[in-house]
Amino acid sequence: MKNTVLKFGLYGFLLGLGLFLLGLVILEDSDLSIAEIFGYATMIASLSVVFFGIKHYRDNVNNGTISVGKALGVGILISGFPALGVSIADYIYTAFINPNFYKEYVETMKAQGHMEPIPEWSSSTMALLMFITVVLLGFIISLISAFILQKQKLKI
Structure with missing residues (x-):
């Protein structure tokens, strides 16, 4: 299992880091809603390796069977x-490439009529939030993939 996790995890890490950072730089002057859509698409694309990792483990390591668990x-x-990967890209962007991102984001939210107080977040806090978001999406994708790919030997 370790080799499968490392192999497919590394693919996902590189996809997450590269695509997210590329999107942040390319879409820097774009509308926030477009950047947000691209960000979620990047997260899902980098998490697509989860399905293929589970399938690889089932077919090549675990003799064609795997339980949902x-x-x-x-x-x-x-x-x-x-x-x-996504959280590192987010940290690099908000700490070094565009340190004013959070202030610009808060100003945009206020201009759109969001009245509730918005707390001050550091680049580290935003990176942690990204990490948690991607892990939660990864859990959902893992759960769906587990049910699709489950194969168990029939017990007679």
């Missing part, structure tokens, strides 16, 4: 890698 475990472990 085992598949969920493999998927969640793989999900941590894309989450780390």
